[in-house]
Amino acid sequence: MVKAASTIAGAGATLPAVTGLPPTLDLTATPGRLDAVLADLAGVSRSQVAGWIAGGQVQVGGVVVQKASLKLRGGEALTVQVPPPPDATVAPEAIPLDVLYEDDVLIAVNKPPGMVTHPAPGVTTGTLVNALLGRMSLPEQPGAAGPDGYRPGIVHRLDRDTSGVIVVAKTVEAHARLAAAFKDRETRKTYLAVAAGTWKAEGPVNVNAPIGRHPTARQRMTVGGANPREAQTRFTPLEAHPDGHGRTLALVRAQPHTGRTHQIRVHLAHLGSPILGDPVYGRESAVMPRHALHAHFLTLPHPVTGEALHLHAPVPDDLLNAWVALGGAVPAGLE
Numbered sequence: 111m112v113k114a115a116s117t118i119a120g121a122g123a124t125l126p127a128v129t130g131l132p133p134t135l136d137l138t139a140t141p142g143r144l145d146a147v148l149a150d151l152a153g154v155s156r157s158q159v160a161g162w163i164a165g166g167q168v169q170v171g172g173v174v175v176q177k178a179s180l181k182l183r184g185g186e187a188l189t190v191q192v193p194p195p196p197d198a199t200v201a202p203e204a205i206p207l208d209v210l211y212e213d214d215v216l217i218a219v220n221k222p223p224g225m226v227t228h229p230a231p232g233v234t235t236g237t238l239v240n241a242l243l244g245r246m247s248l249p250e251q252p253g254a255a256g257p258d259g260y261r262p263g264i265v266h267r268l269d270r271d272t273s274g275v276i277v278v279a280k281t282v283e284a285h286a287r288l289a290a291a292f293k294d295r296e297t298r299k300t301y302l303a304v305a306a307g308t309w310k311a312e313g314p315v316n317v318n319a320p321i322g323r324h325p326t327a328r329q330r331m332t333v334g335g336a337n338p339r340e341a342q343t344r345f346t347p348l349e350a351h352p353d354g355h356g357r358t359l360a361l362v363r364a365q366p367h368t369g370r371t372h373q374i375r376v377h378l379a380h381l382g383s384p385i386l387g388d389p390v391y392g393r394e395s396a397v398m399p400r401h402a403l404h405a406h407f408l409t410l411p412h413p414v415t416g417e418a419l420h421l422h423a424p425v426p427d428d429l430l431n432a433w434v435a436l437g438g439a440v441p442a443g444l445e
Contacts, residue, residue, distance in 0.1 A: 131152065131154075131192045132192065133191070133192055134189065134190070134191055134192065135152060135188070135189065135190040135192060136187070136188070136189055137151045137152070137187075137188040137189075137190070138185060138186070138187065138188070139151075139170070139182040139183075139184055139185060139186040139187075139188050140182070140184050141182060141183055141184040142181075142182055143178070143179055143180070143181065143182070144163065144168070144170070144175065144177070144178055144179070144180040144181075144182055145159045145160055145163060145178040145179070147182055147188075148162070148163075148168065148188065148190065151188070152190070157231075158231075159178070160178055160328065161193075161231060162190055162192070162193070163175065163176055163177070163178050164176060164178075165193065167190055167191040167192070167193060168188070168189070168190050169187075169188070169189040169190075170182070170186050170187070170188060171186055171187055172187070172189070178328065179326070200229050200234065200239060200240060200243065200260050201234075201235070201240060201243070202240065202243035202244040202245075203235065203236070203240040203241055203243070203244045204244050205236070205240065205241035205244060206241075207219050207241050207242070207245070208220035208222070208423075210275065210421050210422070210423060211419070211421060214280065214281075215279065215280050215281050215283075215284040215413055215414055216277055216278065216279055216280055216284050216288065216412075216413065217242070217246075217277070217278050217280060218275060218276070218277045218278075218408075218419075218421045219238065219242075219275075219276055219278070220273070220274060220275065220423040220424075221238060221268055221272075221273060221274060221275075221276045221405075222273055223270075223271045223272065223273045223400045223426070223428070224270060224271060224400065225237065225238055225241075225270065226238070226270050227239070227261075227264060227267040227268060227270075227276065228260055228261045228264050228267070229260045230260075238264075238276065238278070239260060239261070239262065239263075239264070242263070242278060246280065247280075248262035248263040248278070248280065249262055249263055249279060249280065249281050249282045249284075249285055250262060250282075263278040263279045263280060263285060264278060265277055265278065265279055265285060265288040265289050265292060266292055266369065268405055269372070269375075269401075269403075271400035271401050271403075272401070272403045272404070272405060273403075273404045273405065273423070273426050273429075274301070274404045274405025274406060274423040275405045275406070275407065275408040275421045275422070275423045276405065277408065277410065277421070279413070283413070284413040284414070287411075287413035287414075288410065288413050291410050291411050291413075292369060292410075295367065295368075296410065296411055297408065297409065297410040298365070298407070298408070298409040298410075299365065299366055299405065299407070299408055300363060300364070300365050300406050300407040300408075301363070301364040301365075301366070301374055301403060301404060301405055301406055302361070302362075302363060302364070302403075302404045302406045302425055302429065302444075303361075303362050303364055303374060303378065303385050303386075303402055303403045303404070304359065304360070304361055304362075304385065304386040304387075304398070304402035304429065304432060304433050304436075304438075305359065305360040305361075305362050305378050305381075305383035305384070305385065305386070306357075306359055306383065306384060306385065306386035306387075306392060306393075306395070306402075307357060307378075307379075307381070307382045307383035307384055307392070308356075308357045308358055308382050308383060309347060309350050309358045309359065309360035309362075309381075309383045310358070310382075311345075311347065312347070313346075313347070314344055314345065314346045314347075315344070315345045315346075315381065316342070316343075316344050316345075317341075317342065317343045317344075317345065317377045317380065317381065318340075318341075318342045319333045319341060319377060319380055320333070320334065320338035320339055320340055320341055321333060321334075321335065321338055321339060321341040321370045321371070321372075321373060321376050321377075322334060322335030322336045322337050322338035322339065323335050323336040323337065324336075329390075330372075330390060330391070331370070331371050331372045331373075331376050332376060333376060333377075333380045339368075339370060340368055341366075341368050341370045341373050341376075341377065342366070342367040342368050343364055343365065343366045343367065343368075343373060343374060343377045344364070344365045344367070345362050345363070345364050345365075345377075345378070345381070346362060346363040346365075347360045347361070347362050347363075348360075348361045348362065348363055348441045348444070349361045349438055349439060349441055351437055351438060351439075353436065353437065354437075359386075359436055359437075359438065360383065361433055361438055361441070362378075362383075363406075364377075364378075372390075372391070374403060375388055375390070375391045375401065375403065376391060378391075379391040379392060385401045385402055385403055386398050386401070386402040386432060386436075387399065387400055387401045387402050387432070388401035388402075388403075389401075395432070397431075397432045397435040397436060398428065398429070398432040399428075400428075402429050402432055402433075404423070404425055404426060404429055405423060406422070406423060406425065407420070407421065407422050407423075408420075408421045409421070424445055425444060425445060430444075
């Protein structure tokens with residue numbers, strides 16, 4: 111049941127300054143990588159430090175350094191010219207949303223591909239949060255504003271080019287309960303993907319391979335990597351067929367049991383079958399302008415009643431059309 115949403119008109123959400131840092135930082139290095147050492151000493155995220163380094167705002171021994179992986183022995187003089195915080199207003203925007211479910215405490219949306227979940231450095235418009243602020247107020251729970259973005263009500267995220275079900279809390283209490291449900295693995299998530307490598311299995315495949323940050327390409331994750339964390343995904347092929355070039359393509363159902371960054375994309379690449387159209391872990395595709403990954407189903411306990419809430423986002427045309435263009439057949443009953 112979809113209920114009418116409350117709205118706020120003409121007012122943006124104002125973020126507090128998130129760093130609380132002086133204009134210049136003078137620090138003494140400890141041993142380790144430059145980005146990790148600075149993040150620890152300044153008390154900010156490594157992504158924020160990466161921006162400082164890339165912007166030429168970090169000096170080691172009086173010399174500007176733009177290599178985040180620089181090894182420090184300890185004792186070096188570090189100087190950071192801290193940039194001023196960005197515009198702290200997140201504006202409501204009249205962006206249409208495909209609402210799957212809504213009540214007084216939460217809203218579930220079928221997020222379109224190409225939409226970023228929340229504002230972050232360099233992305234302040236066109237996000238799901240902007241669209242939601244255009245139709246309702248969102249909770250200002252602790253930690254909603256930080257150096258990595260403005261996340262009021264956001265409980266979990268989908269990558270920009272991943273479509274499908276995403277849930278947002280409308281109250282602080284609902285956010286806390288939903289966040290606990292995800293952390294305690296009380297949710298069930300099912301995705302649909304086109305695997306474009308060489309699919310070998312005829313039945314389900316359980317991947318139990320920890321995921322960490324790629325040691326050199328910092329925007330990527332990898333099996334193993336830096337500080338790897340447990341990651342488990344079950345893949346079930348719905349249909350598979352040879353592509354005529356020595357490969358076997360597959361339409362697969364993915365059920366992640368953990369929630370690591372890029373988990374499904376990394377695990378499919380690990381199996382030798384990266385997602386169609388994924389330029390980060392595979393390659394671009396002439397038939398799919400984005401990676402072919404869709405959050406199809408989500409089941410979670412309602413934050414007030416505790417009853418199971420079953421959410422479903424229909425499979426988008428672009429994914430099905432790409433699969434058919436590659437010679438695949440759409441399984442009966444898939445919607």
